[in-house]
Amino acid sequence: MTADHNAMKLLKVLNGTPVWPPPVWLMRQAGRYLPEYRKLRASADNFVVFCTTPGLATEATLQPIRRFGLDAAILFSDILILPWALGRPLRFAEGEGPRLSPIESEAEAAKLDPAAIGRAVEPVLETVGRVRGELAPDVPLIGFAGAPFTVACYMIDGRGGDFPRTRNLAYADPGLLATVIEIVTEATIDYLDRQVSAGADCVMLFDSWAGMLPPDLFRAHVIFPTTRFVAALRARPPTVKIIGFPRLAGLNALAYVGETGVDAVGMDTTTDPPALARLLPRDVALQGNLDPLLLRAGGPSLLETAGRIAESLAGRPHIFNLGHGVLPDTPPENVGALVSHIRGLEAPETQSVTQGAAQGATRGATQSGADTGLAGASRGAISAA
Ligand code: CP3
Numbered sequence: 001m002t003a004d005h006n007a008m009k010l011l012k013v014l015n016g017t018p019v020w021p022p023p024v025w026l027m028r029q030a031g032r033y034l035p036e037y038r039k040l041r042a043s044a045d046n047f048v049v050f051c052t053t054p055g056l057a058t059e060a061t062l063q064p065i066r067r068f069g070l071d072a073a074i075l076f077s078d079i080l081i082l083p084w085a086l087g088r089p090l091r092f093a094e095g096e097g098p099r100l101s102p103i104e105s106e107a108e109a110a111k112l113d114p115a116a117i118g119r120a121v122e123p124v125l126e127t128v129g130r131v132r133g134e135l136a137p138d139v140p141l142i143g144f145a146g147a148p149f150t151v152a153c154y155m156i157d158g159r160g161g162d163f164p165r166t167r168n169l170a171y172a173d174p175g176l177l178a179t180v181i182e183i184v185t186e187a188t189i190d191y192l193d194r195q196v197s198a199g200a201d202c203v204m205l206f207d208s209w210a211g212m213l214p215p216d217l218f219r220a221h222v223i224f225p226t227t228r229f230v231a232a233l234r235a236r237p238p239t240v241k242i243i244g245f246p247r248l249a250g251l252n253a254l255a256y257v258g259e260t261g262v263d264a265v266g267m268d269t270t271t272d273p274p275a276l277a278r279l280l281p282r283d284v285a286l287q288g289n290l291d292p293l294l295l296r297a298g299g300p301s302l303l304e305t306a307g308r309i310a311e312s313l314a315g316r317p318h319i320f321n322l323g324h325g326v327l328p329d330t331p332p333e334n335v336g337a338l339v340s341h342i343r344g345l346e347a348p349e350t351q352s353v354t355q356g357a358a359q360g361a362t363r364g365a366t367q368s369g370a371d372t373g374l375a376g377a378s379r380g381a382i383s384a385a
Helices: 009-014 035-041 047-051 054-068 081-085 106-110 114-134 148-157 164-172 174-198 215-234 252-260 273-279 292-297 300-312 332-343 350-371 376-384
Strands: 090-093 097-100 141-146 202-207 242-246 264-266 285-290 318-322
Touching: 009 202, 009 318, 035 054, 047 054, 047 081, 047 090, 054 114, 054 332, 081 090, 081 114, 081 148, 081 174, 097 148, 106 174, 114 141, 114 174, 141 148, 141 174, 148 164, 148 174, 148 202, 148 215, 164 174, 174 202, 174 215, 202 215, 215 242, 215 252, 242 252, 242 285, 252 264, 273 285, 273 300, 285 292, 285 300, 292 300, 292 332, 300 318, 300 332
Parallel strands: 141 202, 202 242, 242 264, 264 285, 285 318
Antiparallel strands: 090 097
16 A cells, blocks of 8 residues: 555654654564465575565565564565675575675676666565555555675675675775775665665665674774765655664764764664663664564563663654564564563653653763773763764
């Protein structure tokens, strides 16, 4: 059905307005932990074919929405579809994770043509259109891509892990890394612009490996390309909201939010939500960050912890989510219990929350520095932020 952006709680939050209880969706909400996904997945013999068959990808996107009534759908695809669309051979080896042919030279990088993704991504765009057509008007569809650095990691190393070639290249041949990132950035701008034209209501950039980089390289390979991406996408109407997820970035997340201009930041499992909230402008939305292992474990501490995360951000724009993706062996009923628990949360006493959060901007920052034993240097950075 036609999207009604005014009715979408998630978009309200991305506009900087707090909503109670917070809208909820989960990274990797579709996938192997759902029996209906495993059944559907068996109808294609490889994962790239699955992702590029609109009937299958549409169904996989909608499965968790039907089962749990989440507040957003995320396109069913993968961050590695973009390198595949750029012509890099890709396969998902059973039990081993993704394999790409590694880029080894400037000559190989120069052959990548960001303008060439059009044909290959057509089925993905068709999926976006079909999903948008089937979702209720108040349920947003999140389009996504990997962030340029994370995608470059897979393209250069050819596989997941700790990406030794990419990290070495950052010092040994920074020009080659920068070339790959630049091409991926251009292609990503085009790809997400196309997803938006096809019906995505907002977009998310997954920078799963951003946390490996020291601050200077983080600035060069995470902040710089993301800033370019945000500026370029904003320049193309219709303007969409952008969620960035610089996983494990720690304090680098402050500069990330300040400089890239993303509308929301995804918090990984290690982030203390109110501590980060105190350091960020009040109109920047926060997304996250329940530990996926706790979702898998279930029980009373799942619900208590989820409630505590939501309450700790009451009065701030917050999207409830995990700190990383749903694990394949998660019992689906834990997801159901989590969603109903969040939906049923009583509004915290708004007065104390609003006041507490408002005062927190300065006092809280100092306090969190003292609590965690951070030295003056980080507190200095905090007051400068
Ligand atoms: O529900 C959703 O969130 C949408 C679908 C989605 C997938 N991958 C489906 C998938 C999304 C958003 C991704 C993002 C993704 N893919 C990331 C960023 C987020 C993160 O987890 O850090 C990364 C790094 C990848 C790369 C990737 N894809 C790996 C490492 C693997 C193998 C490990 C695994 O979980 O299997 C994949 C495969 C993959 N992507 C599957 C799914 C459902 C499993 C393939 C299958 O079902 O056979």
